[in-house]
Amino acid sequence: MSAASRGLGPGATIGVLGGGQLGRMMAVVARQMGYRIIVLDPSPRCPTAQVSDGVVVGALDDVEAAKHLASQVDVITLDTEHVPAEVLSVLEAIVPVRPNAAVLRTIQDRLVQKQFLDRIGLPQAAWAPVDDVDAALAKVGRPAILKVRRAGYDGKGQVRIAPGDDAVALLGRLRGEPAVAEEVVGFTREISVILARGLDGQIQIYPVAENVHRHHILHTTRAPAPMPEARRRQAEAMAVSVAEALGHVGVMAVEMFELADGRLLINEIAPRTHNSGHYTYGACATSQFEQHIRAVCGVPLGDPRPLTGAVMVNLIGDLWGQAGQSGQGGTGGPGGQGSLGEQRPPAWGEVLARPEARLHLYGKDAPAPGRKMGHVLLLDDDTERALATAESLIAALRSRS
């Protein structure tokens, strides 16, 4: 049996491109399982480096730094899809890269991603490439959203065009970046399917998640999303089609819009662990992070079964108050970091006192509005109650920041 078909067992070293919170949670579970983790990131203090065995300091498009990482690891994976596919191609000659450059090439450019979805016959919002913005809007109608093709996330690199707007002027806000236009979908709900596809093609699917965004950033996830069985199956089947058509290896998230008539449209594909899958880390027998490690190492996937219902609420940098503001403020709890300077963490007392709550902080030392700093997971089979608790916790954290 070759080493590849046996898979990479604990003791192997995994390289991670990008050192954000996804890499951090991956590293925590990987090390728990006995794997070693080395991360490539521009910052030696990035969230992943803080919990890793090693760090290579360099930009994600720094081929020499990436090759240096590759020389020290048995397999490479990523915590962001914004690693140039050309860099992955170079690394593939040195060590297995999962997901591979071909998957990234399809996903990281919105235009190519949309062409891919059309090609495999999956439904999505009407769209058009923006060569001539008026022609694109004539195709998708107004209101519409213009999105940069590359490197946009959490609503960054997007502008909305209302019926009377000067589209050419608004397009200018994207600073000449190539873009696509999308119709604005009047969805009733957003959902996501998180699944893992192993090296052998085996697929494991997590309970469908229901997501609420605020200001384009994920606010809450509830899982399982209450939904008719047939629709759930359809959502799962769409996500499986995507993973299989791509030949993806690892965890993947497929975000969808649900329409009033029950139809589902794919909004976005992420070839990695995902914010809307954080609930699995605490609520499921195997978290998305462990599942991703298992998939990219080519060992059997774990059991995605939910052990409880759950709600996740993101902790955004806006909750970190400025010193001198009113309120009791941070008391040096788990988020307390001396380097915060003027900013201070919220008071975590109420979160920590709740038996169903799990606090995750990502070790970021520069809270900024819109920046994801952590999340709270509420483990509760009554997910309506958990959603209400999430809102009251956020309100309490905000009033005391």
Ligand code: AMP
């Ligand atoms: P994105 O970064 O493309 O996932 O967009 C972030 C959020 O913006 C989505 O989760 C939606 O809440 C909203 N959004 C994006 N595209 C559309 C669309 N075509 N129609 C309506 N809302 C959208």
